[in-house]
Amino acid sequence: MTQNLTSVLEAQAPSGWLMAYLDLCRRTVTRSECLTQLLAPRPLCTWTTTVDEETTLLPKLEAPAHTAHAQATAAVPPAEPAAEEAPVSQDRAARAIKAVNDIAGWLGVSEAEAAQLAGGYRRSLYNWKRGIQPYDGPTLDLFETHAFVASLIGALGTTEAREWLEAKAAGTPRTSMLKDAEGRRKLSKLAKPLLYPTPTPTPRWEPVEGLHPTPPPTAATEEREAERQPVHLITPPPPAQE
Numbered sequence: 001m002t003q004n005l006t007s008v009l010e011a012q013a014p015s016g017w018l019m020a021y022l023d024l025c026r027r028t029v030t031r032s033e034c035l036t037q038l039l040a041p042r043p044l045c046t047w048t049t050t051v052d053e054e055t056t057l058l059p060k061l062e063a064p065a066h067t068a069h070a071q072a073t074a075a076v077p078p079a080e081p082a083a084e085e086a087p088v089s090q091d092r093a094a095r096a097i098k099a100v101n102d103i104a105g106w107l108g109v110s111e112a113e114a115a116q117l118a119g120g121y122r123r124s125l126y127n128w129k130r131g132i133q134p135y136d137g138p139t140l141d142l143f144e145t146h147a148f149v150a151s152l153i154g155a156l157g158t159t160e161a162r163e164w165l166e167a168k169a170a171g172t173p174r175t176s177m178l179k180d181a182e183g184r185r186k187l188s189k190l191a192k193p194l195l196y197p198t199p200t201p202t203p204r205w206e207p208v209e210g211l212h213p214t215p216p217p218t219a220a221t222e223e224r225e226a227e228r229q230p231v232h233l234i235t236p237p238p239p240a241q242e
Helices: 002-011 014-028 032-039 051-061 065-075 092-107 111-117 122-129 140-156 158-166 181-190
Strands: none
Touching: 092 111, 092 122, 092 140, 092 158, 111 122, 140 158, 140 181
């Protein structure tokens, strides 16, 4: 093997024996990646030229496996932890208390009366103020009542909406129908013309000042007899005879 290697190195150019040397190193040393990293910075003049030097220096060039791993790890900076987003406030009790306060202000009643009108939440209001969080399902009537009264306020104003709700329907005030879904459905049907008024149609033309708003009467016209134009019939040519 040594004789064959020597003959190959003597017969080839410097670039050729360099490739042969690298091929020998790849076959001899199992950790080829570490060997390549150690051989890369070595100048050409310090490379081995004889078989004895190769046998002596090759074990010294081999480095521990953790060296390359440590260099690769040091080159990559550690990833920064992602910034945590602030949690969204889920204070349902505060939302329910605010809805009761809004209804009380719109209808001109106390908080307890507003909570009772919105679905019988008089006792629940006391628990909410103590910090007990309600579930979304039991507070559905409260928020639907809040939305309906807010729609009336936006369409009619505070005074007119309060008067409309205080009016009686079937012998009872309309405010007593806010506590359940069936009553709110009836109130929504009654308030539909107020909440969704029919738009006034826009005329296609506007009358000009000083002119008649409607077309003027038909002016006197001269009657003339229509002249009948003579009709000329076109006779098709006779068929050609064979």
